[in-house]
Amino acid sequence: MNAWLIAPVALPLFAAILSLALRTRVRFQRIVSVCANAAALSIALALFNAVRTDGVLVLQLGSWPAPFGITFVADLFSAIMLVLSGLMGLAVAVYGLATMDEARERHGYHMLFHVLMMGVNGAFLTGDLFNLYVWFEVMLMASFVLLSLGGERAQLEGAIKYVALNFLSSALFLAGVGILYGISGTLNMADLSQVLAQPAHQGIINMISMLFLVAFGIKAALFPLFFWLPASYHTPPHPVSAIFAGLLTKVGVYALIRVFTLVFRQDVAFTHQIILILAAFTMVTGVLGAAAQMDIRRILSFHIVSQIGYMVMGLGLFTELALAGSVFYIMHHIIVKTNLFLVAGVVQRLAGSNELKKIGGVYRAAPWLAVLFLVPALSLAGIPPLSGFFAKLTLIVDALRGGSWAMAAVALSVGLLTLFSMTKIWNEVFWKPAPEGKPTLPLAAIPVRERIALLLPIIVLATCTVCIGLGSGWMFDLARQTAEQLLDPRDYVTAVLGVTEAP
Amino acid sequence: MEAILAVVIGVLYATGLYLMMRRNIAKFIIGLALLSHGANLLIFTAGGLSRGKAPIIPEGAEAPAGLIADPLPQALILTAIVISFALLAFALVLFLRTHQEIRTDDMERLRSTDR
Numbered sequence: 001m002n003a004w005l006i007a008p009v010a011l012p013l014f015a016a017i018l019s020l021a022l023r024t025r026v027r028f029q030r031i032v033s034v035c036a037n038a039a040a041l042s043i044a045l046a047l048f049n050a051v052r053t054d055g056v057l058v059l060q061l062g063s064w065p066a067p068f069g070i071t072f073v074a075d076l077f078s079a080i081m082l083v084l085s086g087l088m089g090l091a092v093a094v095y096g097l098a099t100m101d102e103a104r105e106r107h108g109y110h111m112l113f114h115v116l117m118m119g120v121n122g123a124f125l126t127g128d129l130f131n132l133y134v135w136f137e138v139m140l141m142a143s144f145v146l147l148s149l150g151g152e153r154a155q156l157e158g159a160i161k162y163v164a165l166n167f168l169s170s171a172l173f174l175a176g177v178g179i180l181y182g183i184s185g186t187l188n189m190a191d192l193s194q195v196l197a198q199p200a201h202q203g204i205i206n207m208i209s210m211l212f213l214v215a216f217g218i219k220a221a222l223f224p225l226f227f228w229l230p231a232s233y234h235t236p237p238h239p240v241s242a243i244f245a246g247l248l249t250k251v252g253v254y255a256l257i258r259v260f261t262l263v264f265r266q267d268v269a270f271t272h273q274i275i276l277i278l279a280a281f282t283m284v285t286g287v288l289g290a291a292a293q294m295d296i297r298r299i300l301s302f303h304i305v306s307q308i309g310y311m312v313m314g315l316g317l318f319t320e321l322a323l324a325g326s327v328f329y330i331m332h333h334i335i336v337k338t339n340l341f342l343v344a345g346v347v348q349r350l351a352g353s354n355e356l357k358k359i360g361g362v363y364r365a366a367p368w369l370a371v372l373f374l375v376p377a378l379s380l381a382g383i384p385p386l387s388g389f390f391a392k393l394t395l396i397v398d399a400l401r402g403g404s405w406a407m408a409a410v411a412l413s414v415g416l417l418t419l420f421s422m423t424k425i426w427n428e429v430f431w432k433p434a435p436e437g438k439p440t441l442p443l444a445a446i447p448v449r450e451r452i453a454l455l456l457p458i459i460v461l462a463t464c465t466v467c468i469g470l471g472s473g474w475m476f477d478l479a480r481q482t483a484e485q486l487l488d489p490r491d492y493v494t495a496v497l498g499v500t501e502a503p
Numbered sequence: 504m505e506a507i508l509a510v511v512i513g514v515l516y517a518t519g520l521y522l523m524m525r526r527n528i529a530k531f532i533i534g535l536a537l538l539s540h541g542a543n544l545l546i547f548t549a550g551g552l553s554r555g556k557a558p559i560i561p562e563g564a565e566a567p568a569g570l571i572a573d574p575l576p577q578a579l580i581l582t583a584i585v586i587s588f589a590l591l592a593f594a595l596v597l598f599l600r601t602h603q604e605i606r607t608d609d610m611e612r613l614r615s616t617d618r
Contacts, residue, residue, distance in 0.1 A: 130579055137586045144593055148600070156601045157613040160528065163594055167535050168523070170590075174542040174583055181576065182549030 001050040005059040005072045007043045008082055008121035011036060016114035029110040030097055036114060037093040040121075041086035048079040056485075056495035058127075066497045067191040073127035075492050076482040077327065081124040081254055084334045087464070088246045089117050091457035095342055096239040098450035099349070104149055104237065112149070116142035116243070123251050127496055129177050129187045129263075132255065136173070136219070140166050143248060146240050147232060158232030165228040169218035176211035179204070190496035192263045193489055202267060209264035209271050213278075216259065220252025222312060223281040226305045230289065233304070234297035234354070238345030241297060245304055246338030250330060253311050257326065260315055261486040268318055276316025280410045283309030287417040296344045296354040296429065299421055300337070303380065306414055307333050313411065314395055317402055323483035325394035328476060332387035332468055336376040339461040343373045346454055347429055351440045356425070361434030366443045370430045372455070375462040377426065379469070381419035387468035390476065508548045515541030526610045528601070532594050539587035543580045550576025 015036035022028045051057055051074050059072040074082070093113070100109055119139025126132050144166075148159035181187055183204060184195045196205060214225065221229040229249065233241050256275075264271055286306025293299045311333065314326025344354055346369055351359035363370040379386035382393075392415055399408040434440045443451060468475050485491060515537050522534025555572040602608055 130582070134582065134586070137590070141589065141593070144590075144597075148597060151600055151604065153604055154615060156597065156604055157615060159597055160601060160610075160613060163590075163597060164523075164531065164535075167590060167594070168538070170587075171535075171538045171542045174539075175545050177579070178542065178546030178549045178576070181546070181579070182551065 001047070001054065002057050002059050004043060004047060004050075005057055005074055005125060006061075008040060008047070008086075008125065009118055011040050011043065012114040012118035012121065016111045016118065019111040019114060020108070023108070023111075024106065026102055026105045029105060033093045033110045033113065034090070034097070037086070037090040037117070040117065041083070041090050044079070044082040044086035047074055048083050051076055051079040056491050058495045067186050067188045070131050071127035071188060071190075071496055072125045073190075073492065073496055074125060075485050075495075076478070077254075077257070077486060078124045080327065080331060080478070080482060081250075082121060084250075084331065085117065085120050085124065085247055087461075088243060088334060088338050089113075091338065091342070091461055092239050092243045092246075094453055095242070095345070095457045098446075098453035099239055099345055100237060107149060109146070109149060112142045112146045113243070116146065118142075120247050120251055124254060127189050129180065129189060129192070129259075133170070133173055133177060136251070136255075137170065139248070139251065140170070143244065147236050147244075149240075150237070152235070154235040158235035161228045162232040165218055165225070169215045169225075172211055172218075173215035176208050176215060179211070180208050183208075188496065189258070189262050190489070190493040193265075193493055194497075196263060196266060199266070205264065206267055206270060209260070209267075210274075212259055212264070213256070213271070213275065216252050216256045217278070218252075219249065220256055220312070221249050221282075221305050221308055222278050223285050223305075223309075226282070226286070226308075229305060230293075230298055230301040233301040234295060238341060238348060242338050242341035242345070245300065245341045246334045249304055249308055250311075250334055253308060253330065256312065257315050257323075257486065261323070262489050262492065272316050272318045275312055276404070276407065279309045279313040279316050280407060281309075282306065282312065283410055283414040287414045287421070290421045291417065291424075294356045296347065296356065296425055297341065299425060300340050300344065303418060303421065304337060306418065307337070307380070309414070310392065310395060310411065313399070313407065317395075317398055317404065317407070319398055319402065320480070320483045320487050321398040321401070322395060323486050324476065324479040325391060325398060327482045327486075328394055328479040329391040331475065331479070332379065332391045332465070335461050335464050335468070336379050336388065339376040339458055339465070340373070340380065342454075342458050342461070343369065343376070346458070349441075349446065349454070350443070351429070351434070352438065356428035358435060358438070359429055359440065360432040361430075361440045363430040364433075365440040369443060370426075372458050372462050373430065374426070375465055377422040379465045381422050382415045383419070385469045385472075387465050387472070387475075390469065390472040394476070394479075504552050505548060508544060508552070512541050512544050512548065515544065528598050528608045528610060531610070532591070532598060535594060536587075536591055539583070539591075543583055543587075546576050546580050546583070550579075 018032050019029045057074040061070045119135050122135035148155050218225040283306045286302050290299045290302035311326050311329045314322040348354050353359050379388040382388040396408050396411050519534045519538035522530045555570040558571040558574045560567045
């Protein structure tokens, strides 16, 4: 199974090349897109299964032994992320069949989508910091072009802000990598975790860890570095913003969790305390920002920011239960958030806009869509028995156990404010009557084939949300095992380096 | 040598960040370029400057003889240069398109997506 670790990267690459070759033939590109993403999901599931039964999988590229070559590693956390990215890729690829305009498809939408998935999967798999930088860049480059593809005014404005801050983050990341290499002589994360375990250079390691925190913090949209996100995520077409909302910031969160559990774990009292405080501010500013917005996608974008706070909060608390909460939260959030953006796309289609003031009456026109909105929306707010409730519960229970009363209070009240935002969308979009002279179309107005492409992913993702909620025992066990692996990286290190050294 | 390079890196970072805080998008992009040069030089310096030979293992030997220069930082920099070149090219095209579309090079006027 080890050799298959290359597949989540190689497959999108081939799909991208194929799409490029079929540039003018949009139909074929669509078929390639759906097939490649379906295959990627199946491979991810097979890898996940293998990791669960056999433990950490490792692939040394070019057979160069570990600290010298590039290593691909899949532990439980990576495998879970791969499955999620595969699922989102497939959902959005199917959804895109009905929503992408042909001009964008001709100009490389499908190709860029595959490159984006390649970058995301590569970032989840790599065990080398510089290689992580490269995958980040692959992903960013594709996302830059996807964001600005079409060249509408809002898109260009959003893209400039997005490009600017992500460029800055890459430069900081690169600087951190350089200095880290200077003091440790290695960039393999497993090797780094051993080298840095020696108590030398504590001051400079803390400094480097802060460089990484800022670099990944920008990508994950942590307070106070999140401004690019709500300024850009609502500008591209809906499938693009759905995949961005589901995956891109989570790659930043993944990198934060990976680096701060594996490499920078010597001075938890200092580094993780800072992360915890940032998490609290992230939650609060995100949710307050959302309260002031009057556009569905802008509200949802601010909620991405506030939800990132929860995921990072688990890292900041740094106990097994808290990390399990973070992992659970990521699993829940990626599905729910992508789904909400997909629903926003259908609303746009039926009502002609995403601005709350200009639309209404969607419940009357399309009651089933309203149900499909309520599932992820209530889950986002943390209403039992949906997935968000258990994710929040885990984190809050751990915060109370550890005596972080303030953190628990923040998490609870942010949940309440999330419910407020979701009620606002519900009232304005679904419940209030449609504005004069702009009736909302019923779902039946969309041609059957497009309707299936639009609604199928939404239904599947909503079912996932309900299933995660109902099967939360199983999911929680999985999250707990993942957290165990993260907190005790011996398995990871042994698998990568091949030899066991006494810690 | 380290001292000189440290000063150069400092100047590159300072000017880069200063330009990035300007309102003019063209200056901003120049700032980005300077910043990535600074980062590249930082890798070069932090990787250790040594007057070693080229890291080539003689035929038949297992390890190179004597002091050699570390090739890895240079490989890293080379990769980073390629990537930042592509990003810079994209940023310039984006700036050009924005300028054609919106007729401004002032960051302060790109506010329609913030409201």
